[in-house]
Amino acid sequence: MTTAREGAPRDRQPPTRIGLRSNRASRSGGRLLVTTDRPCVVIRHRGARDGRTGRPTVFLDRDGVLIENRGAHVRRASDVVLIPGAVDAVRRLSACRDVVIVTNQAVIERDLAPAEEILAIHRSIVDTLTAAGADLTGSVICPHDPARRCMCRKPKPGMLMAASRAWGCRLKDGWMIGDAITDVQAGAAAGCRTMLVRTGRGAVHKGDTRRAHPDCVIAASLSRGLDRLLT
Numbered sequence: 001m002t003t004a005r006e007g008a009p010r011d012r013q014p015p016t017r018i019g020l021r022s023n024r025a026s027r028s029g030g031r032l033l034v035t036t037d038r039p040c041v042v043i044r045h046r047g048a049r050d051g052r053t054g055r056p057t058v059f060l061d062r063d064g065v066l067i068e069n070r071g072a073h074v075r076r077a078s079d080v081v082l083i084p085g086a087v088d089a090v091r092r093l094s095a096c097r098d099v100v101i102v103t104n105q106a107v108i109e110r111d112l113a114p115a116e117e118i119l120a121i122h123r124s125i126v127d128t129l130t131a132a133g134a135d136l137t138g139s140v141i142c143p144h145d146p147a148r149r150c151m152c153r154k155p156k157p158g159m160l161m162a163a164s165r166a167w168g169c170r171l172k173d174g175w176m177i178g179d180a181i182t183d184v185q186a187g188a189a190a191g192c193r194t195m196l197v198r199t200g201r202g203a204v205h206k207g208d209t210r211r212a213h214p215d216c217v218i219a220a221s222l223s224r225g226l227d228r229l230l231t
């Protein structure tokens with residue numbers, strides 16, 4: 001399980017007013033409106049190692065990397081389908097790197113699903129990874145509609161910077177792994193090396209990514225890309 005914490009408040013952007021129901025509020029059945037100027041939702045995972053270990057950080061996109069993309073977004077627990085090999089890949093990765101999930105979830109602000117449901121789905125994915133022996137530092141979720149032009153939604157690097165501020169995650173020698181060119185753009189903007197996986201949208205984004213980011217490593221999947229990353 002996870003616990004929500006304060007996000008990094010220092011980003012210069014307009015306050016967001018999003019009806020995120022907290023874990024505590026959902027347990028008590030009430031709706032707690034967390035009116036906040038936080039730029040994104042920053043979640044430290046229970047039992048996570050301190051981020052200041054000096055190990056490089058691997059930032060993982062979620063949809064299309066860990067779980068299958070859905071045309072109409074992942075909005076309910078039954079939408080979650082793990083990508084083969086992903087769980088074991090995260091376990092192997094987290095044995096020697098700090099691992100943080102960074103995911104755009106505009107469905108929250110667009111009100112396409114209750115924020116509580118989206119956060120519960122995310123928690124269940126993290127629980128599955130943890131139960132398999134993965135050790136995740138945390139997750140950062142951008143809940144904003146793209147029209148808000150926030151500083152955290154990928155392709156901007158705000159979520160990576162938020163993790164760096166919150167947990168001392170090391171960006172130098174870090175990696176950003178995603179299935180979209182926007183993941184690669186965010187990673188490059190944060191000074192990380194980048195990997196595009198051909199799961200999810202990666203097969204479609206491969207050509208543009210290769211042209212714009214010739215240094216980006218392209219791999220069939222997270223599992224298949226690990227050897228490249230860990231050598």
Ligand SMILES: [Mg+2]
Binds near residue numbers: 062064065178180200
């Ligand atoms: Mg994705």
Ligand SMILES: [Zn+2]
Binds near residue numbers: 040143144150151
């Ligand atoms: Zn955002």
